[in-house]
Amino acid sequence: MKKLFRQKKLLITALMILVVLFVCFMIPFRTALVFYKQNTSQIQAFLPIEKGETFQIIWKHSIHLTDVVEKFRVTEKHEFEEYEMIYEHFGIGMPSNAGKGETFVYENGKYHIKDMERVFPTINIRNGRTVSEHRLVWGENGEKMVRFNEYFEPGAFFTMKVDRLNLWQYLKGVKIHE
Template sequence: MKYLANKKTLFTITLLIFVILQLFVPFRTALVFYKENTNYIEAFLPINEEDTFQLIWKHSIHLTDVIEKYIVMDNQNIKQYEIIYEEFGIGMPSNALEGEKFEYKDGKYHVMDLDNIFPSINLRNGKTVPENRLVWGEQGEHIIYLKEYLKPGAWFTIKVENLSLWQSLKGVRIHE
């Protein structure tokens, strides 16, 4: 009888450890949107190393789209590799730096071969013109307006991190 009780106890402890590991050990890589400078996960997008995504926002002065293209690096940094815009203005590059390429094609300026590496990105979700978008997928086939997931006017810190199941339950999963 004592053998059976020990076996049940061992099984219960093993099951409990398994559940705790499943809940709290990070396993899913995601593009995480943290509210301001907090650890509060507002939303996340499951993503993998080498995946690309775009942030598209309206320039506040000339009200045209600015497209910033990024790739997720294997160390969970974010690399900006291209920026596309229609008009020069405040905050827009007027030329390429050494090692970069500057082109005008299809009515847009392209600054390519960028090597801007970030551990995180700070983003304010548009309030007056809430048209910020997130694009992902091999051909950019998935697109959402950030206002569907994030409060217009609020700002966020975007990072690539491994999330546990528990952390995933705290935020809203972005999907098309």
């Protein structure tokens, strides 16, 4: 009888440990800038990030072959707020002035649109195919940078979203690092 009781107790303990481990692995615990393979839930890569933190996406304009810098911050609602854009030339795909409430200035040979408050729940991005020089910059002073080509194929489409990852996704995924 004692042996049967110990076996049941051991089985219940083992099941409880498995349930706790399962729950720990499945509960989201870390906020991240997540790059999903477009139109899927497959995580291509992620960068741990918190509300209020900023990052930049720098891409090479395929016609002018100059950098375009788009600056974002993560909102309280886990969305993106674009707050500044910097570029060198007007033309295809580039704004020629600021929108309502925004400021348009020319500084150090570049055009800046400041005071932007453009909010997006997700952003669809294509890593350049012909001119593939997209970069992700982050850190307090923008001191950390990676090239998209280190994580994505040229021409690849993906959806960028601020999401909460569980331990399984975090351990299984490709963490972006400097």
